[in-house]
Amino acid sequence: MSNEDEKATGLVPSPSSALSRVGSTSLVQRGMQDLIARAEAEQWCEQGRIFQRQEQYVEAVECFRRGLQFDPNHEYLQFLIGSAYYQGNGVPELDYTQARFWLSKAAEQGHAASQAILGIMYEWSFGVQQDYAQALEWYRKAAEQGHAGAGYLLGCCYWEGRGVLQNHEQALAWFRKAAELGNASAQFNLGVMYGFGRGVPRDDAEAVSWYRKAAELGNASAQFNLGFMYHFGQGVPQDDAEAVSWYRKAAEQGHAGAANNLAVCYEKGLGVPQDHSQAAEWYRKAAEQGDEASNLP
Amino acid sequence: MNAEIIRRLSPEEEELAKKRNELALLQTELAERELELANLRADLSAFEGLYLRNLGVLYAELDDWNARIAQLVAEEAGTVEARSAAAEARTRAEESYSAAHGEAARAIEFIPSAELKKLYRDVAKRVHPDLATDGADRAERERLMAEANRAYQQGDVDALRRILEEYESSPESVQGTGVAADLVRVIRQIKQLQKRLVQIELEITSLGASDIAKLKVKAEDVSNQGRNLLAEMAQDLRRRIDHERRRFESLSAKERTP
Numbered sequence: 205m206s207n208e209d210e211k212a213t214g215l216v217p218s219p220s221s222a223l224s225r226v227g228s229t230s231l232v233q234r235g236m237q238d239l240i241a242r243a244e245a246e247q248w249c250e251q252g253r254i255f256q257r258q259e260q261y262v263e264a265v266e267c268f269r270r271g272l273q274f275d276p277n278h279e280y281l282q283f284l285i286g287s288a289y290y291q292g293n294g295v296p297e298l299d300y301t302q303a304r305f306w307l308s309k310a311a312e313q314g315h316a317a318s319q320a321i322l323g324i325m326y327e328w329s330f331g332v333q334q335d336y337a338q339a340l341e342w343y344r345k346a347a348e349q350g351h352a353g354a355g356y357l358l359g360c361c362y363w364e365g366r367g368v369l370q371n372h373e374q375a376l377a378w379f380r381k382a383a384e385l386g387n388a389s390a391q392f393n394l395g396v397m398y399g400f401g402r403g404v405p406r407d408d409a410e411a412v413s414w415y416r417k418a419a420e421l422g423n424a425s426a427q428f429n430l431g432f433m434y435h436f437g438q439g440v441p442q443d444d445a446e447a448v449s450w451y452r453k454a455a456e457q458g459h460a461g462a463a464n465n466l467a468v469c470y471e472k473g474l475g476v477p478q479d480h481s482q483a484a485e486w487y488r489k490a491a492e493q494g495d496e497a498s499n500l501p
Numbered sequence: 502m503n504a505e506i507i508r509r510l511s512p513e514e515e516e517l518a519k520k521r522n523e524l525a526l527l528q529t530e531l532a533e534r535e536l537e538l539a540n541l542r543a544d545l546s547a548f549e550g551l552y553l554r555n556l557g558v559l560y561a562e563l564d565d566w567n568a569r570i571a572q573l574v575a576e577e578a579g580t581v582e583a584r585s586a587a588a589e590a591r592t593r594a595e596e597s598y599s600a601a602h603g604e605a606a607r608a609i610e611f612i613p614s615a616e617l618k619k620l621y622r623d624v625a626k627r628v629h630p631d632l633a634t635d636g637a638d639r640a641e642r643e644r645l646m647a648e649a650n651r652a653y654q655q656g657d658v659d660a661l662r663r664i665l666e667e668y669e670s671s672p673e674s675v676q677g678t679g680v681a682a683d684l685v686r687v688i689r690q691i692k693q694l695q696k697r698l699v700q701i702e703l704e705i706t707s708l709g710a711s712d713i714a715k716l717k718v719k720a721e722d723v724s725n726q727g728r729n730l731l732a733e734m735a736q737d738l739r740r741r742i743d744h745e746r747r748r749f750e751s752l753s754a755k756e757r758t759p
Contacts, residue, residue: 229712229713230596230600231552231553231556231557231560231561231597231600231601232549232552232712232713232716233712234560235552235556235560235712235716235734236712236715236716238734238737238738239716239719239734242737277737277740277741277744279740312744312747313740313743313744314740
């Protein structure tokens with residue numbers, strides 16, 4: 205061991221042995237600075253979210269920007285700014301180019317919600333040339349991370365053969381995954397597939413169970429279809445009162461078919477006491493919502 | 502009358518006895534504090550080793566990608582500034598690499614046995630350089646103490662015992678004769694030990710204020726919440742490395758297709 209080493213471990217004089225090395229000290233310093241920067245970014249993020257909840261969008265975006273100055277790689281902040289441009293909240297105007305710029309950064313770092321939105325932008329050509337293959341890839345990345353909405357959209361691509369060869373089995377698998385994660389649209393689609401035997405053998409009981417899940421989450425189409433299943437006793441014992449209660453929920457959300465069927469129930473006194481004025485009222489609403497009287501599935 | 506002769510202590514002798522007593526107490530306290538300092542250093546070294554092995558290497562990797570990107574940019578731009586920036590980035594990457602893979606990265610956790618601690622205390626109490634009475638004595642004590650420190654960090658009980666024996670068997674250095682000379686020597690030793698105690702205090706404070714100590718405290722806080730700070734930091738760094746790697750790849754793809 206050299207003389208210098210001896211001194212370093214000696215008591216007198218006693219430079220701190222662990223901390224005198226310049227190189228390792230600077231690596232530790234960087235770790236500490238990064239930690240502090242991330243904590244700062246986190247605080248701006250928190251503050252911005254508070255403004256957002258109070259609908260002070262301009263202040264929120266300002267906070268997100270400041271946070272990004274401390275940690276330019278903060279994927280959630282990138283997502284929040286990207287979403288602000290996507291929705292036109294807190295920025296001068298809705299701006300898909302800016303939205304895509306920020307969402308791409310977060311998406312490339314693996315942020316699932318950003319990947320899903322980016323997929324939508326490519327599928328619907330929001331500020332970018334329509335590109336189904338790109339859309340599909342982003343949906344897939346997000347869905348594989350367990351993003352329910354992206355799983356549903358990916359299922360739709362497979363169902364309709366958009367950006368990929370049509371494949372009902374794959375569609376079913378992704379709808380099921382999204383449905384199990386609580387995505388109401390996927391639950392509704394599964395209900396339709398079982399109810400009409402599309403891509404799977406028809407199974408009314410299975411259809412009812414998926415419609416019910418989606419209906420309870422407030423999906424109007426599922427509420428309407430569930431009412432229909434009760435109305436005609438498909439996959440469930442016939443029950444006009446139940447049918448009326450689901451038609452009503454859907455009709456109150458502006459579902460024209462449900463308004464029409466509810467009117468029919470009032471007119472004929474099915475599941476409700478006969479009431480012509482109620483019937484007229486719901487026919488009127490159905491018509492207002494641009495429905496044709498016999499638009500049943 | 503057969504009175505026993507009682508030798509009464511002179512005032513100087515009384516003072517000397519008092520001071521020797523004071524010195525003995527200080528030696529004990531100092532040994533305790535030296536041990537504390539040695540343990541603190543060993544703990545921080547071990548944590549630094551852990552940090553460098555887990556995060557230092559990632560910073561080195563990040564710097565390497567940055568240097569590669571700077572190199573590509575320099576080739577593309579061809580300007581003096583871009584070239585010197587690339588050279589700077591490369592130097593930094595090399596520095597980070599050697600820091601992350603150097604001696605400090607090999608420090609591992611250190612749990613001293615009770616026997617090891619006792620021996621170290623004994624050595625510090627008797628051999629401490631600040632007990633030296635002259636230059637030659639100090640040099641000898643510093644040599645032994647440095648050896649003792651090394652032995653302690655390596656958990657080498659036998660080596661510590663040998664150091665103690667070697668010291669005990671070495672001839673006492675010539676000391677001043679007479680009470681007055683002894684008193685001067687003891688007072689000087691007391692002053693030196695007090696100075697060293699203050700130094701230790703300062704050093705413990707500055708070690709505690711160092712980045713590695715702050716990081717260690719933070720890691721412990723976070724660990725109480727069931728999280729792993731170093732793992733979180735590593736995850737973040739890996740993400741940044743991925744980002745730089747992708748940047749490098751897209752830049753080099755651009756260069757291939759002009």
